[in-house]
Amino acid sequence: MNKKFVLGIYDDEDVLLHAIENIRATGTKIYDVFSPYPVHGIDDVLGIKRSRLPIVAFFCGITGTSFALWMQIWMLGFDWPMIIGGKPHIALPAFIPVTFELTVLFAAFGMVITFFIVSRLKPSLRVNVFDKRSTDDKFVMAIEVKDGVTDLSALNKLLRTNGAVEVNEKEVVK
Structure with missing residues (x-):
């Protein structure tokens, strides 16, 4: 056309x-x-x-935070509990670095994927x-x-x- x-x-x-x-x-x-x-x-x-991409980033970040905490609590508290350095099985301060990294990762990938979908960008464009x-x-x-x-x-x-x-x-x- x-x-x-x-x-x-x-x-x-x-x-x-x-x-x-x-x-x-x-x-x-x-x-x-x-x-x-x-x-x-x-x-x-x-x-x-104004773009609604920051809202998507927020929800993707919350998803990353939830996933990181759930994953660490499940793995270190229930699936394979180990005492490391005398800490309890569920030691939230020790979970902060991994939680931060997964929050940023989920937010970044979520924004990029959403941007490509909304903009209708594809490899054959x-x-x-x-x-x-x-x-x-x-x-x-x-x-x-x-x-x-x-x-x-x-x-x-x-x-x-x-x-x-x-x-x-x-x-x-x-």
Whole structure:
């Protein structure tokens, strides 16, 4: 399936941020913005909600903590109880290093796996680069064109009046 996009190419990040505000104010939906480096405040201007990944990290960390404590208590207290250095079978202070490490491990792997699932990233993913200059020195704003709904000349004029130095059309295989 092919999708058609109109690309507005910008030289300056401040001009881009103001353009995003103005274009969104007209009711035009911006598909995505590509930047050669992170732009402070662009998520707020684009209306992107805050990530829920920290919540996932917290629950994965709690799972790691619970697993570590359960594993050590079971192994050293019930399955194969041994007296090591005169300590009791269930010595919680001795369990702190392993518990910490498994908490961090579960949280890290949980966040990475969740990120890949939510982002739909997979080994066979084919990434479409809208404009190669977006990896070097230009900012690219992509707006999806819907057949029979979007007026290309009005969209072209809207991008140019909001500071785009160049406006292109591109068809992408999705």
